[in-house]
Amino acid sequence: MLSSTIQIETKNLNVYFDKHYVLKDVNIKIPAKQLTAIIGPSGCGKTTLLKSFNRLLEIHDEVKISGNIFVDGQDIFDSKGDEIPDIRKKMGLISQKPYPLPMSIYENVAYGLKIHRKKTKKGELDAAIQHYLQEVGLWNEVKDRLHDPASRLSVGQQQRLCLARAIAVEPEVILCDEPTSALDPIAAQQIEKLLLKLKQNYTVVLVTHTLRQAKRLADYVIFLYFGMVIEQGPAEDVFNNPKNPATIAYIKGDIS
Amino acid sequence: MDVLNRRTVEEKIFKLFMIVSICIVIGSLVIIFGLVIINGASSISIEMITQTPTPGNALGGGILNAIIGSLLLALPATGLACIIGIGIALYLQKEFSHPGFANFIRFTLDVLWGIPSIVYGIFCLMIMIALGMGSSLLVGIFALTLLEIPIITRYMDEAIKMVPIGLKESAFSLGSTKFETAIRIVRRQAFPGILAGILLGLGRGIGDAASILFTAGFSNRIPTSLFDSTAALPTMIFNLYSLPSGQPKAYAAAFILLVVVLLISIISRVLSKRFMKHVIR
Amino acid sequence: MNKRKLRDLIGTKLMLIATLFVSLLFFLIFVLLLFRSGLVLQDNSLFDILFSSTWNPDNSQFGLAPIIIGTILVTGIALLIAIPISLLSAIYIAEYAPWKIRRILRPFIDVLAGVPSVVYGLCAFLFLVPLTKDVIAPWFGVQSTGLCIFTAAVILAVMVFPIIISLCIESFNAVPLALKEASLSVGATKWETVKKVVFRASTPSVIAAILLGFGRAFGETIAINMVIGGIPRIPSSVFSPGETLASLIASKYGELMSIPVHESALMLVALILFVVVLVFNILGVFILRRAKRRWTY
Ligand SMILES: Nc1ncnc2c1ncn2[C@@H]1O[C@H](COP(=O)(O)OP(=O)(O)O)[C@@H](O)[C@H]1O
Numbered sequence: 001m002l003s004s005t006i007q008i009e010t011k012n013l014n015v016y017f018d019k020h021y022v023l024k025d026v027n028i029k030i031p032a033k034q035l036t037a038i039i040g041p042s043g044c045g046k047t048t049l050l051k052s053f054n055r056l057l058e059i060h061d062e063v064k065i066s067g068n069i070f071v072d073g074q075d076i077f078d079s080k081g082d083e084i085p086d087i088r089k090k091m092g093l094i095s096q097k098p099y100p101l102p103m104s105i106y107e108n109v110a111y112g113l114k115i116h117r118k119k120t121k122k123g124e125l126d127a128a129i130q131h132y133l134q135e136v137g138l139w140n141e142v143k144d145r146l147h148d149p150a151s152r153l154s155v156g157q158q159q160r161l162c163l164a165r166a167i168a169v170e171p172e173v174i175l176c177d178e179p180t181s182a183l184d185p186i187a188a189q190q191i192e193k194l195l196l197k198l199k200q201n202y203t204v205v206l207v208t209h210t211l212r213q214a215k216r217l218a219d220y221v222i223f224l225y226f227g228m229v230i231e232q233g234p235a236e237d238v239f240n241n242p243k244n245p246a247t248i249a250y251i252k253g254d255i256s
Numbered sequence: 257m258d259v260l261n262r263r264t265v266e267e268k269i270f271k272l273f274m275i276v277s278i279c280i281v282i283g284s285l286v287i288i289f290g291l292v293i294i295n296g297a298s299s300i301s302i303e304m305i306t307q308t309p310t311p312g313n314a315l316g317g318g319i320l321n322a323i324i325g326s327l328l329l330a331l332p333a334t335g336l337a338c339i340i341g342i343g344i345a346l347y348l349q350k351e352f353s354h355p356g357f358a359n360f361i362r363f364t365l366d367v368l369w370g371i372p373s374i375v376y377g378i379f380c381l382m383i384m385i386a387l388g389m390g391s392s393l394l395v396g397i398f399a400l401t402l403l404e405i406p407i408i409t410r411y412m413d414e415a416i417k418m419v420p421i422g423l424k425e426s427a428f429s430l431g432s433t434k435f436e437t438a439i440r441i442v443r444r445q446a447f448p449g450i451l452a453g454i455l456l457g458l459g460r461g462i463g464d465a466a467s468i469l470f471t472a473g474f475s476n477r478i479p480t481s482l483f484d485s486t487a488a489l490p491t492m493i494f495n496l497y498s499l500p501s502g503q504p505k506a507y508a509a510a511f512i513l514l515v516v517v518l519l520i521s522i523i524s525r526v527l528s529k530r531f532m533k534h535v536i537r
Numbered sequence: 538m539n540k541r542k543l544r545d546l547i548g549t550k551l552m553l554i555a556t557l558f559v560s561l562l563f564f565l566i567f568v569l570l571l572f573r574s575g576l577v578l579q580d581n582s583l584f585d586i587l588f589s590s591t592w593n594p595d596n597s598q599f600g601l602a603p604i605i606i607g608t609i610l611v612t613g614i615a616l617l618i619a620i621p622i623s624l625l626s627a628i629y630i631a632e633y634a635p636w637k638i639r640r641i642l643r644p645f646i647d648v649l650a651g652v653p654s655v656v657y658g659l660c661a662f663l664f665l666v667p668l669t670k671d672v673i674a675p676w677f678g679v680q681s682t683g684l685c686i687f688t689a690a691v692i693l694a695v696m697v698f699p700i701i702i703s704l705c706i707e708s709f710n711a712v713p714l715a716l717k718e719a720s721l722s723v724g725a726t727k728w729e730t731v732k733k734v735v736f737r738a739s740t741p742s743v744i745a746a747i748l749l750g751f752g753r754a755f756g757e758t759i760a761i762n763m764v765i766g767g768i769p770r771i772p773s774s775v776f777s778p779g780e781t782l783a784s785l786i787a788s789k790y791g792e793l794m795s796i797p798v799h800e801s802a803l804m805l806v807a808l809i810l811f812v813v814v815l816v817f818n819i820l821g822v823f824i825l826r827r828a829k830r831r832w833t834y
């Protein structure tokens with residue numbers, strides 16, 4: 001069914017928020033170096049699923065998780081306490097609303113390099129930061145004000161900065177949670193282009209609530225409905241020959 | 257029509273009460289500032305702020321000993337309270353503490369905040385006597401630190417609670433540890449609030465007399481070691497206010513304290529504006 | 538990499554130690570005060586101490602009744618003055634004042650909250666004491682030195698103003714605009730909106746502000762000590778001198794600390810202060826929890 005290797009796989013993943021049953025027996029496979037879209041109506045658990053991949057759910061203490069998540073064949077729940085940052089480092093996260101760190105543009109990109117002790121020489125660091133900002137097409141816009149607070153950038157620029165910051169720690173996977181929903185159409189288009197470029201080198205998981213975006217970008221689609229995986233497969237299959245009535249209804253626009 | 261009339265009459269009466277109230281508040285303010293500024297300005301002089309009391313006559317000379325004493329007491333105390341406070345405030349986040357535990361600590365801090373400063377004073381005094389020490393700069397610093405910790409910590413805690421969870425998630429997803437997130441990201445984001453807390457603590461510490469009354473003691477000389485007792489501006493006022501010949505010094509000290517309080521308030525406003533620029537909304 | 542883990546571990550443990558230090562401090566103060574006040578309780582029952590009316594340590598009489606009465610009177614009168622004036626002022630500043638005036642008043646109030654109590658005490662001693670002695674007391678037909686419960690209560694009220702006002706303004710401002718608009722748009726007058734919507738929606742915070750004001754008033758030591766006269770006798774009127782618990786410690790500690798029983802009596806006073814603060818904090822938590830349940834918006 002899948003042509004490429006599998007990067008992330010879940011087995012019987014169940015997530016509860018307190019008593020609220022959010023993810024129900026989720027079994028999915030996410031192929032490496034492709035763009036996988038997770039679609040479904042809002043509140044169905046897309047964000048929850050995405051954040052379970054890098055164990056970000058666990059900072060909420062009311063969360064209960066059972067099941068397995070394999071990343072590169074390794075069960076991430078086998079890692080204990082102080083190894084969790086290494087799991088997270090493998091996966092960059094782009095959230096719905098961009099959260100630049102409360103520091104300058106330069107320091108934002110440098111942050112990950114510094115905490116992971118990469119590129120410690122000043123010249124190397126400068127070059128790396130230029131490289132990553134160029135990767136996301138932000139360099140020309142900010143090269144004269146690298147030391148300005150990142151909070152002064154526009155939302156679209158902030159989102160691209162977050163992307164640069166994420167790829168600077170050299171992850172294998174990029175998790176995106178509706179990365180364009182807070183942006184204007186032009187900024188959204190820039191992000192979409194970037195995602196298409198990035199999937200050549202990274203596994204991209206894109207949560208989106210707009211079906212058209214999924215159609216434009218996705219190689220592989222997972223349809224989530226009330227916390228259950230209703231349908232998953234290559235994009236053409238899911239969009240052209242949906243099997244489940246719920247998927248058919250969603251694609252026709254009956255469920256939003 | 258009649259009903260509406262009664263309603264507007266009630267509003268008018270209460271509005272009158274409000275104006276009277278605000279006049280009382282502003283009036284008392286004006287009296288206090290007026291008294292201190294007018295009398296303080298007339299008693300303050302170069303000698304007053306550059307000389308210690310003349311030997312043998314506590315009322316002669318100036319109040320340099322109290323000015324230096326206040327700085328030597330309040331600045332280290334604020335520094336200590338700030339280090340301890342930031343540690344606690346960061347630890348109360350749910351990544352580190354169970355919410356129940358955190359709320360218990362918050363409650364403890366609130367009680368400690370409410371405890372009269374004289375109680376801190378005699379608590380430190382007891383410890384001091386048990387350790388065989390006398391009243392000294394060191395014990396005074398200790399007492400002020402205890403007094404400032406709850407204030408500074410609760411302020412920092414409130415600021416840290418406001419840090420958006422998404423920002424923390426961003427930091428975590430870059431592979432930061434909990435500690436790195438707390439120290440590098442949360443601290444920076446909450447910095448304006450943290451700063452306000454520190455300055456508030458400083459203001460409280462520099463103005464408090466009851467906690468240092470017995471712990472720092474009193475001296476006409478500038479302390480030369482941590483074990484010397486020392487005067488401070490508030491204790492200077494407390495010791496001299498009732499003697500007519502001591503009142504110029506009391507007024508001068510009150511004037512300086514008032515200036516310090518004003519300065520702290522201004523600095524707090526200016527700095528928080530400056531540090532706001534990095535804060536992510 | 539290993540260095541990073543080590544630093545994290547040490548840092549986290551230090552934070553934990555600081556946190557435990559605070560709760561330890563809390564218990565340490567309590568236990569130490571309890572322990573040290575044991576001596577005076579050996580020869581006198583707590584009941585006697587609390588309710589007998591003679592405070593004369595040289596005679597081994599440690600009756601705290603006059604001092605407790607003094608504390609209740611001073612705190613009570615101060616709050617009676619401060620609460621209505623502060624609430625009305627806060628409503629005015631938050632809802633009625635033109636924004637220019639508001640912009641001047643807010644920082645002013647904050648500064649007032651930061652003025653040290655010894656400065657309040659000094660001003661009270663030099664202004665309020667003569668005023669009470671020469672004008673206010675004679676006006677009521679009473680002789681007074683001016684160093685009295687009334688003076689202490691008034692200066693205490695002034696000290697409590699900024700605390701209650703600034704907290705109340707904050708909570709009035711936090712009431713959603715939509716809520717006010719909803720009330721105004723059904724034809725309520727501004728005052729009715731303030732009374733029925735703004736005030737009600739912020740009741741929990743107003744209660745919290747008043748409790749905080751109470752705490753400040755109850756524990757205030759220095760300013761009161763400077764103007765209350767320091768005589769531990771049951772006052773015959775509000776223009777008689779008196780003494781409060783906190784102020785008693787400040788005035789008597791120096792002279793009494795050399796005799797163990799006397800010192801122990803003052804430790805008991807400190808313990809009472811501690812316990813009252815604790816009880817009021819606990820009460821505050823419960824009142825706020827109930828109030829929040831009833832008045833959420
Ligand atoms: N922190 C939380 N506490 C309690 N419930 C939550 C929390 N976060 C999400 N939920 C619940 O989990 C469900 C799924 O949420 P989410 O994954 O954010 O959905 P989506 O991203 O698809 O819109 C929702 O019903 C939401 O109410």
Ligand SMILES: [Mg+2]
Pocket residue numbers: 046047048177
């Ligand atoms: Mg979502």
